[in-house]
Amino acid sequence: MAYIDVEHLYRRYHTGGTEIIANNDVTFSVEKGELVIILGASGAGKSTLLNILGGMDSPNEGRVVVAGRDIARLDRRELTRYRRTDVGFVFQFYNLVANLTAKENVELASEIVRDAQNPVEVLKLVGLEGRLNNFPAQLSGGEQQRVAIARAVAKNPKILLCDEPTGALDYRTGKQVLKILQDMCRVRGATTLIVTHNAALAPIGDRVIHMRDARVVKIERSEHPADISAIEW
């Protein structure tokens, strides 16, 4: 039994009479502590998959078992609790609350779970110990994304989901962010799934899931993933 088991997952959208299938019979599994890269072009269905794993969306068919619990069968409130306790989310556009400082943005998450990490500690972890009381507008993009990662990690989530975390960042900063994510996984053992269209990132994953046209086309297992510093794109 893997940590995450996705079996025969279907997700269909109906828009104006036409049916769009975003996930078509998606099946894969992830072991605890793995860093998984979900790779695919725009519209391949990877964000939909991530949303379902993050408890923000529910599949039409199939099972999504996370840490032994099928989240496909949860109701709204249980899903919210799942998001609250089990999932950390990092977005492409950071989604920090502009009116809160870096520390407060982390606190926003840590306040709502029982065994949260100290926000200041987490921010130190992402190298922002000097920017604790800065507002998002006063931070660079990378810094903002690091705050977002700190916010996601502070809750001690079972899985860390990242949707194009470097999409809005330049190369160097993107690398830094990925480094942090890799460290989070390696050092802290957080099961991390990163969605990206950048195939260059594939080597850093323990597992790489290739998606195309709403289907999983290939799953690669790498015994020795590359360190982020070793890869270039």
Added chain:
Amino acid sequence: MEPRNQNAPRARHRLRRGGKHALWRDIRASIRRSKGRFFSIVGLMALGSFALVGLKVAGPDMRAAGAQYFQSLNAADLTVIADYGLTSADQELIAQVNDLRQVEYGYLKDVVIKGTDTSVRLQSAPEDVSLYEVVQGSMPEVADEVALDEKLADAYRLGDTFSVTEKADAQGNTVLTRTSFTVVGFVRSPEIVSKINHGESTAGSGELDAYGVVAPAAFDSDVHMTARLTFTDTEGLDPYSDAYDEAVHEHKNELEDLLAQRPAARLAEVRADSQQEIDDGQAQVDDGRAELAQAAAELADARTQLDSGAAQITTAENTLTSQLAAAGDKLASGAAQIRSGRIQLAAGEAELARKEADLAAARQQIAAGQEAYDAAASELAAKKQEYHAGVAAYRQVAAELAQKQDAYGQGAAALEDARAELAAAQDAVDAAQAQITAASEKLEQGKQGYDAALDQAASARGQAEQACADATEKIDALDAQLAVPDLADEKRAQLEAARAEVAVQLEKAQAAAAAAADAEAQAQAARDAFMDETYNPGAQELAHKQAELDAQAAALKPKQEELAAKEQELAGAAQQLEEGRAALAQSKQQLDDAAAQLATGRSKLAASATQLAQARSQADDGAAQLAAGRQTLEQGADLLAQKEQELAAGQAELAQARAAGEAEIAAAKQELAEKEAAYEKARAAYEDERPGAEADLAQAEAELAEAREELAGLEQPSYTVSSRREVPGGDGYRVYQTVAEIIDALANVFPIFLYFVAALVTFTTMTRMVEEERINSGTLKALGYSDRDVMLKFVVYGFAASTLGSLLGIAAGHTVLPWIVYAAYGAKFTLPAITLTFDPAVSAVALALGYASAVLPAALSAKQELTARPAELLLPKPPAAGSKILLEHVRPLWRRLSFTQKVTARNLFRYKKRMLMTIFGVAGAVVLLVAGFGTQYSISGISDEQFGRLVSYDMIVAESPTATSTELDALASCLAEKDVARSLPLYYENVTREAGARMDTQDITMIVPDDPAELADYITLQVRATGEPITLTDDSVVLSERLAELLGVGPGDTFTVTDATGTERTLAVTDVCEMYLGHFLFVGKGAYRRAFHAPYEKNAYLVTLANGSADAVNAAACSFMELPAVKGIQQNTSLKAEIATIVDSLNMIMVVLIAVASMLAVVILYNLTTINVSERLRELSTIKVLGFYDNEVTMYIYRETIILTLIGIVAGWVIGVWFRNYIITVVPPDNVMFDPGFAVYVFVIPLVIVGVITVALGFAVNRRLVKVDMLEALKSVE
């Protein structure tokens, strides 16, 4: 980033295809997409303009209705009422006023409905001025008709009898000619327009209950009571305009100046009249007294006279007695002498008498002889005469008889002639009759011959016809036999032969019948010819002759009768002749006997005459002797008689003297007795009548004293010149105007604030919209649309929303609000329904304000945005940078806040604009609610405050200045009765002062209590703000608060009032007391004396009844009104009724305004919450993703709303208090102070309303947030 922005690409796409057409489609789409916002603006504008327009037009609408009504009835502009009536002198003065259009004088009298206390004012029907509106029936035309107050229509029907009781005035006069009327109509007065309060009355309880109109003929009064005037310069003016007020005010002053001298003059007139009456009365009393004294004196005189008369009578009696005694003695001696003389005379007399008797006997014999002779002689003469007459008669009869014999012979001859003639005529008639009979017989024979011939012919024809019929019958029988079909031929032949035979017989018979018929015809013709030519003419001629003969025979008949009569007559005459001859022979025999008797009588008579002559000469000798003796005797007798006569005269004289004296004395005594009786009677009468007369006189004097007292108490009559607002019963007019003015006053504050709030929220909303559409605008601009095109969208959006909203509000404001207002006051006035008018100005203002708050901000902020380059516009506006807030610097406090509190605090201060808008919006709604409820509280409470807490007396009983001391005693005893709990004597006067915005005459009740300490039992005097009681002292001048406010005076200031005589008095205020209805002035005695330069004198009582219920007060008022010492009653009822009308009307308006404010609160909160959610959707999605539960998400944002709302409510309370206080200084009428206090509910209800709205919107927000697609929001770029 907003969800709407995702439409930008779509819009762009459309624009590329459709050009400017697409722009319009985009505008329409943006309205569709944001229905909530669009209709928020529509709602805000509608509410704002509804309140603004509605309140602005409701007052003018009311006045328009009133103005039309008063103009249609030609209501008087001014009314003059004089206490003692208007005389011709007054009328001359009134006629001098400038611009006078019409003046009409009328009568009026307050009466009560018979058997009730219901007071009714009967007025004379007007001709031109202040006409009545006839609701049913007609106006009265004759003296016994009445048209009644519409409100009596329940109690009376047309044709009913309406009976009243008129109380006579002090002089006992009445002015109505009758007390029973027939109801002919129901009317409304243009002067008494309130259905609740008709003003004061001099009848019933002192409050006028109803009115009626009668024909002037129903009044009998020397003076008119009222003059109603209209003016040329007020004609057509709006009676509620300043111009009208000024004109009327000017005329009022003019009239008052004209009439200024009249009160004194009229008082002098009335005084003079009354004085004259009193003087006359006094003269009568004096006369009465004099008469009484004179009667006493006369009685005393009579007594004296009676006493002296009695003495005189006694003296006279004594004198008479002695005189009579002397005379009696003298007479007695004379009488004795006469007695002896009389005896001698009697002897001589006796001798003479014997001789005379002898002579008389002789004379008697002679006379008898003469008498016998005379009788015989006259008998003889008579018989002789008789004989001669008999001879003459005999001769005449003989002649007559001979004459009759001749006549008889002539008659018999004539008779014989007539008899012969008659016989000849009879013979001729008989011959003619024989001729006629023969001719007739001949004719009859001819006729009989013809008839026989005819009969013969007819029988011949009958036989022939019978033969025919027999033959025919036979033929028919044979035919019947032949008709049998199976007849044997043989038999048939037989039968046919027989038939032929019979046929031949028939033919013959028919020929014979024809011949017989001919013969009959000829015989008939011959007979007819005979009858026509011979028989009929002959018979006719014979009949004619027979007739002539009958006539001749008839003519003979009377002649025969005449002849018979004459024969009978002649027979009679022959018998008479015979009888006459016998009688004549008998007469001849008698005549011869009489001649023989006459001869013997003559010889006897001659012998008697000789004897008589001898006896006569003897008698004459005896008579001569007797005459000599008599003469001697007579001389002695004469002497004696003379003496006797003398004695008799003496005696008579004495008797007469005695009788006269006695009679005289008796008469004197009688007279004295009579006089005594008369005296006694007079004395008794005097004694009887004296007490009554004295009592009458005393009463008359008492009455005179009263009249003098009344005269002394007579005051100058007041000549009251009243405008429509001031006329008695004009309370309704005033209250109506007040209600309209209150609405005006409200319109000037309430909706303006309301509109301000609505406009501000609209302004913000539009600004927000422009910001939201930033990227869309950038796209349009990038596509090459001009700034104008881009702006057009917002302008159109704002224009459409505000036009729609304003028009809705304008329409509803022009109709719904006036009707609600009318519903509030309508039932209390007789005025017609409110007139809906259209006010273009306020409508234009509402539209303009709508554009100013919706279109202008859109255009301005769009223009500002568009100055940026399109590239910048395409990027979302950078979110407001987070920053430390002030609170964070307060370290200890900040540290204590929980994380969520910190977040909320920071968010609150981050969106300052929205924060202020929310606070302001909520505060605005709360201000309106607090003001609405607060004003409602202020107005609804005053009646309770005034009559529950401050005033505990039930009525003021005013004494009549002309009341006499006995009447006052009656009043005092009435006040001492047990249903009166307590009463306080005081001096009471209505003083006036012109004050207020309109400079209306303010009626001020001035009270100078007898005992200042006791006033507190009737009126609580206290300072409102502190509740500190005010102690009234001798020098106090306490002014009620509203008046102090109107005059702008406080303790220590001086002010003037005008007293009843028109003199201005100056007083210095010592305190200002709490009072809500009416103006009061409480003055100490000392202060009164100094200010009014008059001694204190009580003239009224404050009365508190044991039972203060309205019925009990009314009943008590009625019984007080019946006392002559009571001039009038002032109850608090009219004030209460007036305030109730105002309160009800205002209440209704307040309810509307509260509803509007509540809806405004809904729209504002909805709008702000929507904006808040929309602006922060991304942030909300983030925390939702982070795992916030739904209610945590809602509270994350709504906590701010709640805090802002709470702040808004508190701010609203503060501003609302201020605003309410402003309203109650601006809105109330001059004589009313609204209660400035507050009740807790005034604050709680707005809190609850806003709270409920907030919570309800919270649920709505929650539902919306649950549905929010967090992924959509998070995906887009920021």
